[in-house]
Amino acid sequence: MSFDFLKENYTGLYIHYPFCLRKCPYCDFNSYARGRNENQDELYFLRLKEDFSSWMPKVKDRKFISVFIGGGTPSLCAPGLIGDFIDFIAPFLTKDCEITIEANPGTVDINKLKDFKTAGVNRLSLGVQSFNDVLLKRIGRIHDAATAKKACSDADKCGFSAFNIDLMHGLPGQSLEEALSDIKTAAAFNCTHLSWYELTIEEDTYFGTHTPILPSEDELYAIEEKGFPLLNSLGFNRYEVSAFTRDKHCVHNENYWRFGDYVGIGAGSHSKFFDGNKTIRKACPALPSDYLNGDFGKFYTVDETDIPFEYMLNRLRLFNDIKTFEYKLHTGQDFSLVKHVLDKAAALSLIEFKDDETYCVTAYGRQMLNDVLEMFLH
Numbered sequence: 001m002s003f004d005f006l007k008e009n010y011t012g013l014y015i016h017y018p019f020c021l022r023k024c025p026y027c028d029f030n031s032y033a034r035g036r037n038e039n040q041d042e043l044y045f046l047r048l049k050e051d052f053s054s055w056m057p058k059v060k061d062r063k064f065i066s067v068f069i070g071g072g073t074p075s076l077c078a079p080g081l082i083g084d085f086i087d088f089i090a091p092f093l094t095k096d097c098e099i100t101i102e103a104n105p106g107t108v109d110i111n112k113l114k115d116f117k118t119a120g121v122n123r124l125s126l127g128v129q130s131f132n133d134v135l136l137k138r139i140g141r142i143h144d145a146a147t148a149k150k151a152c153s154d155a156d157k158c159g160f161s162a163f164n165i166d167l168m169h170g171l172p173g174q175s176l177e178e179a180l181s182d183i184k185t186a187a188a189f190n191c192t193h194l195s196w197y198e199l200t201i202e203e204d205t206y207f208g209t210h211t212p213i214l215p216s217e218d219e220l221y222a223i224e225e226k227g228f229p230l231l232n233s234l235g236f237n238r239y240e241v242s243a244f245t246r247d248k249h250c251v252h253n254e255n256y257w258r259f260g261d262y263v264g265i266g267a268g269s270h271s272k273f274f275d276g277n278k279t280i281r282k283a284c285p286a287l288p289s290d291y292l293n294g295d296f297g298k299f300y301t302v303d304e305t306d307i308p309f310e311y312m313l314n315r316l317r318l319f320n321d322i323k324t325f326e327y328k329l330h331t332g333q334d335f336s337l338v339k340h341v342l343d344k345a346a347a348l349s350l351i352e353f354k355d356d357e358t359y360c361v362t363a364y365g366r367q368m369l370n371d372v373l374e375m376f377l378h
Contacts, residue, residue, distance in 0.1 A: 003065055003251060005258050006323060009274060009330055011059070012066040012255045013089070015048060016266030017074035018288050021107070025140045025206035026199060030268030030286050031072045043292055044266075045081050049088055051265040051284070051296045058273060058280075059092070059263065066098040066252035069121075075103035079112060083119030090120075098123050098162070098251040105151035106143035113151075113158045123162040123250075124155050125195075130171060130178075131185040138172045138212065139199070152189040162248045164193040169227065170220050171199055172212035179223045180230055187234040193250060196231065197242035198224075241317045241369070257318045259311045259330040267291035272302075277332050279307060307331050308338045309376040316372060321360045341375050 003010055016030065023033045067089070069082065086099065093099075100123040101116055108116075113124070128148045130136050136144060143151075155163050165186045169179040186194055198220065201207050215223070228238065236244035240257060243250060256262065264271040268286040272279065279302040285295050302310070311331055315322060327335045342359060345351040350365035350372045365372055 005254070005260070006326065006329075010065045010255050010260045011062050011273075012068065012252050012260065012262040013052075013064045014252075014262055014264040014266075014269055014271075015067065015069045015074075015085075016264065016269040016284075017044070017069060017071040017077060018267045019076060020071065020073045021076070021104075021142055022140070023206075025210070026201070028202035028205050029072070032288060040292075041077055041081055044288070045085055047291055047294065047296075048085060048265050050294070051291075052089060052263075054296055055263050055265075055271075058275060062261075063092055063094045064089070064097060064263075065094050066255060067093065067100065068252040069099075069101045071102055073104045073107055074101055075107045075112070075116075079115035079119045082116060082121065086120035100125055100162075100164075100250070100252060102127060103151070104143065105148045106141070108151055108154070110154040110157060113154055117158050117160060122160060123164070124158075124160045125164040125166060126151055126155060127166045128152065128186065129166060129168045130174075130182050132174075132178055132182065135171045135174055135178065139168075140206075149185070152186070152191070156190040162193060162250075163189075163191045164195060164250065165189065165191045166195045168197060168199045169223050170215050172214055174215055174223075176219065176222050176226060180226060183227060183230055183234070187231075187236070192246050192248040194231065194236055194244045195242055196227065196244060239319055241366075254318070257314050258326070259314045265296075274330060274332065278302070278304075279331065304333070307333055308341070309373065312338070312376045313373055316361050316365075316369060319361065319366070321354065321358050324357050324359070338376070345372055345375055 018031050019034050020031045021033065023031060082101065099121050101121045102125045104127050129139060129141055131145045131148055133145045152165060167182050167186055183196065201211055231238065231244050235246045238244050239249060243253065261273045262271060263273065264284065267284055267288045269284045271282040280299050281302055282297050282299045284297040285291055311327060324335045327333065327338060342351050346353055349362055350368060351359055352362050353359045361369070361372065
């Protein structure tokens, strides 16, 4: 799957499934614990179809280059429901559309994974987080290390065209050796992509009020100092802040980071869409009960003064060269609106202009990315 992001403002589709078996103590996503309820799932997917259909006047002739089914734990869903929905949206997808589903290792077996693939899913993202039983228990995951390894092995056997493993580091009580061991274990499976990111404590979570003992700043630095070169030695190229690939970028996420358009459907989902000369957004209500009652949220126009920060918040996460014309392609605004700020950042060695049409974040700028972004706040 290859898309020329420099020639067109593409559109992705995000589908949010908000239900989990149990809420993880670190999770601040819009998710709600409950048992499996297929009747509720059927109603939820009916609402998803209605929500998607409401976008047709704005999407018009566009086709989606990616579909990402996230959550929550969408792997709780019956594959038949997923397949029916993919069939429903099929006329609006590109021929080589990337279709991802997030899966918890504790909710799938090889037969279910095969059924997801038959339903039309071609990319799998497994939320492993760690292959260490003690650490998994500390962060409240429902699976153990053996289950995680089995799920990764099964995913490889199923032959998805792309396969991501999610890992976290900086877990409560995690040592350097344990963090590096997780990377080595994940790399031993035939995955095409790794997401490796630090556990952060969010206020509106159980960990936010019952904060565990985490590795020190020095320990976190050592983990990343050793982890990044290890990933590189194992063939994983770091192309985004927390994304590493052997040969396949995540098309859906790359479209986000390039400030491409995306339609979000499902409880708590968000959308961003460039419509002519303005950027519009929509946020669906967070509560599943509101969404099930047919409330899909309302469109609103983004204030033009907010666009430079929003664009850079996304685009600077990618580590490749940035062409100056990309800004106008995705925002409709002239590049001069951000050029003077980038010049200031360049004077501080945070940004490098390679020529009049190309710039990038420096290695130092990557370490100080929040400082770079603050320069774009008005």
